[in-house]
Amino acid sequence: MATVTTEGSRLSALPPASGRAGLIGTLRSEFTKIRSVRSTYWTLLVLFVICVGLGALVTSLTAAHWSQAGPGQRASFDPTRNSLVGLYFGQFVIVVLGALIITSEYSTGMIRTALTAMPRRGIFYVAKALVFTAVALVIGEVTSFVAFFLGQTLLSGHHIQTTLGAPNVLRAVIGGGLFIAVTGLFSFGIGTLVRHTAAAISVAIGVLFVVPIIVNFLPSSWTNDIMRWLPSEGGLAIWNPHQQAHEWSAWPEFGVFCAYTAAVLIAGFILFRNRDA
C-alpha cells in the first residue's frame, strides 16, 4: 500500500462555484467515462473488424464466383447490401456496448458514486445517452463507409460495383451508421430498464433477432402484416437501397424502429428517475 504523505485536509482552494452542476459537465464526465475503460475500445474494434471484414469477405467471394453466377443470382445482387452485410452481425456488438454503458454502472456499483456526484438523474441519463449516441454514430458511419468503399473496390474487378451517386445508395450507407447508433440506443434503453448486462443483451437480441424469425414461421398473411411493425425490420430497411415487399419505404420503416427505441428510452428515463438507485 502506498504510504500517506500528508496529514489533514490541506488542499488548494477551489475557485468559487457559481451556477449549477449541469449537462455540460456531465457530458464531459460521461465522455471521460466511455473512453477510460478498455471494454469500449474492444467492442468498437470488434464492431469495425466484423463489419468491414465480413463485407470484404462476402464481396470478394461474390466477385470470385461472379462468372459462375446464374441469372437469378445476378438479378437479385445488390452491391451496396453485399458490401454492408457485416452490419447485420455488427448490430450484436453494439447491443453489447449499449447495454454495458448503463449496466456496468450497476454491476460495479459505480452508479451510486456517480449519482452522488450528479444527483439530478434526468441530466445524468440524458448525458449518458447523448455521449453514447455520438460515439456509436461516429463509429457506425466510419464502419459503414469503410465497408462500402472496400466492398466496391473488391467488386470493381467484375465491374459490378456501385457508387454513392446511384439511387438510394448514399442513404443506405449513411443509414448503416444510423442503424448501428439506434440499435445501440435501443439496447441502452433496455439496459436501463433491466439493470443487468446479460438480461439486457438477451432481451435486445431476442427482440431484434429472434422475434423476426418467429414471425417468419407464422402464416404468410400474418407475417406480411406484422413484419413491417417490427423494430428489427425498421433497422434493416435503412441500409437497404431497395424496399422490401410488404414494408414501407426506408425512412418510415426506420421511423418504426426509432419509435420503439424512443419508447424504451422514455420508459428508461422515467424508471431511472423514480427508482431507488
Added chain:
Amino acid sequence: MIEVRGLSKRYGDKLAVDNLSFAVEPGKVTGFLGPNGAGKTTTMRLILGLDYPTAGTVHVHGKQYRDLPYPMHEVGALIDAKAVHGGRSAYNHLWCLAQTNDIPKRRVDEVLALVGLTEVAKKRTKGFSLGMSQRLGIAGTLLGDPDVLMFDEPVNGLDPEGIRWIRNLMKTLASEGRTVFVSSHLMSEMENTADDIIVIGRGRLIANTTIDKFIAENSTETVRVRTPQIDVLAKAVAVAGGTATAKGDGSLLVQGLSTDRTGDIAFEAGVRLHELSQTRASLEQAFMELTADSVEYHAGNQPGQAAGSHRAAAADGPAPAQTTGDTAQPADTAQPADTAQARTGRMN
C-alpha cells in the same frame, strides 16, 4: 449540517428506517452507530437521494440533496469504497467525478497526493486492495472541498496505520468547521474519534448524545483484585459498602470503592493482594446492551444476548461465590479495555 426529520424507508415488508429524526452539527465528528442491518447505510443513501424515503424529509444545508447547486462542493460522501468501475484508473475515476461538478483537473492530483495514491493513479482500480479503495473513495469525497462529509464504515479493511490516518483526517476535517458524519458498528472505533453519537437499532433512534455523556452514563469504574483470600476480602468490601463479585479465575471485581480504599481495606483485613488495578466497563459492552434487542442476526445459540456472552457464561460456570447477592452483576460487565478490543475483533 444534516437534518433528518421523521425519516422512514420501507423495502417490501421490511421497515429499514423507522421515523428517524436527528441533526448532525458542523465542527464535530458525529458517530452513527448501530449493529449490522440497523439502517445506517440506508439512512445515508436517503440523505444522498440514492433512495427515496417512504416518509419524512432529509435536508443538507436546508436543501434536498438533488437540489444542491454543486453537490460535490457541499457534500463528500463515501458509501461503498468498491462502488467504482474496476476497469478505470484511479485518476480517470476521480476525473470523471470532478467533471460533473466543474472541478479543475489539478484538484484530482491534489486529492490523490493527499490520500497517498499518486503512484498508482494510472492503475486500474480492479487491482486495488480494500484499503486502497477506501483511500480512493475518500479522495473522491474531498474533490469538491465540501462542508459536509459522510463516511460509511470507513475503517473497514484498513491496516492500523490506515485507521489512524482516517481518524486524524476526520478530526482535522471537523476542526476546520466541517460536518463529519461517520458510521460504524464498533463503539470502540467511535470512542476515539466522535464528539457526538447517534445510535440506531432496527431503523429507530436509540440514543443521540455526546460521547462524553455516553461514557459517563455507561461506564462504571471497577477495581480488579487478585488474592488468595477471596472470601475474606469480599466480606470486608461488603462491610465497607462496596460490591464484590468473584470471577472464576481467582479475582474479585469491586464496585463502589476506589482503588486506594480497596487497598486499605485489604491491608486492614490482612489480606494479601497479588493484583490491584482499575478497569472501566467497556463502551462496547454498554453499546451492545443498548442495542441488544435490535441486533438482527445473532450467532447460533445466544438468543437475546449480544456477542461476548460466551465468556460470561464460561466465567459463571463454576458458580462463583456471589458475596453480595442482591446486586448480582454479569461477570463481564467490567473488563479491561484491551480484552474488549480483542472481543470486538471477533464480532467482525
